[in-house]
Amino acid sequence: MKFNKPSGSKSVSEKQPSASMSEYGSDGKSNIKDLLQKQVCHEFDNERLYFAMALWADYKGYTQLAKFYNEHKQEERKHGMDFVNHMLARHMKVMPPCEHKQPENFEDIDDVIKQSIKREIETTKMIGELYAEALKTNDMALTIASKYLSEQHEEEQLFVSLYSLWKKCNGNIIDFEMEVGQLKETGKYKIGNFGVH
Ligand SMILES: [Fe+2]
Numbered sequence: 701m702k703f704n705k706p707s708g709s710k711s712v713s714e715k716q717p718s719a720s721m722s723e724y725g726s727d728g729k730s731n732i733k734d735l736l737q738k739q740v741c742h743e744f745d746n747e748r749l750y751f752a753m754a755l756w757a758d759y760k761g762y763t764q765l766a767k768f769y770n771e772h773k774q775e776e777r778k779h780g781m782d783f784v785n786h787m788l789a790r791h792m793k794v795m796p797p798c799e800h801k802q803p804e805n806f807e808d809i810d811d812v813i814k815q816s817i818k819r820e821i822e823t824t825k826m827i828g829e830l831y832a833e834a835l836k837t838n839d840m841a842l843t844i845a846s847k848y849l850s851e852q853h854e855e856e857q858l859f860v861s862l863y864s865l866w867k868k869c870n871g872n873i874i875d876f877e878m879e880v881g882q883l884k885e886t887g888k889y890k891i892g893n894f895g896v897h
Pocket residue numbers: 743746775776779823
């Protein structure tokens with residue numbers, strides 16, 4: 701059966717969008733894209749660093765500390781995926797996370813926790829740069845940068861609290877192992893945790 705083409709209708713090929721997909725959506729300035737992609741890589745690097753720490757701790761027999769780091773590595777993965785989703789939702793091309801070599805051997809528990817604090821401070825600095833750039837260019841990455849500045853407040857608090865607990869235990873690994881789980885589960889030993897009483 702032959703259908704008559706309605707007069708004035710356009711052929712399929714004429715209806716194809718002339719713009720490339722990258723012209724749709726609010727996909728941000730290129731420096732914002734670069735900072736977001738950098739953050740994706742960094743969060744997955746954090747995941748691998750904390751996994752290396754978990755493996756080291758378990759090997760040394762510090763099973764509760766290993767559990768702490770193994771759980772925390774999953775947090776970092778969630779952060780990475782949050783940045784991935786933010787980019788994808790804006791139709792930005794996301795490259796698979798580049799892998800920077802992470803430390804694999806650690807001197808002792810003191811070294812592990814100090815390196816964690818250092819990494820979290822570095823992460824906060826990077827998110828601060830993203831926030832400043834988004835503010836300057838009026839970019840919607842401001843929402844995710846703002847969310848992760850708050851998140852970093854908690855992350856730094858967690859690791860400084862871990863160090864504070866370690867110092868309190870004065871090298872007694874049995875005490876430390878018995879209490880380390882409390883930090884995440886109940887907030888016990890967390891600094892800056894007075895609440896509003
Ligand atoms: Fe993170």
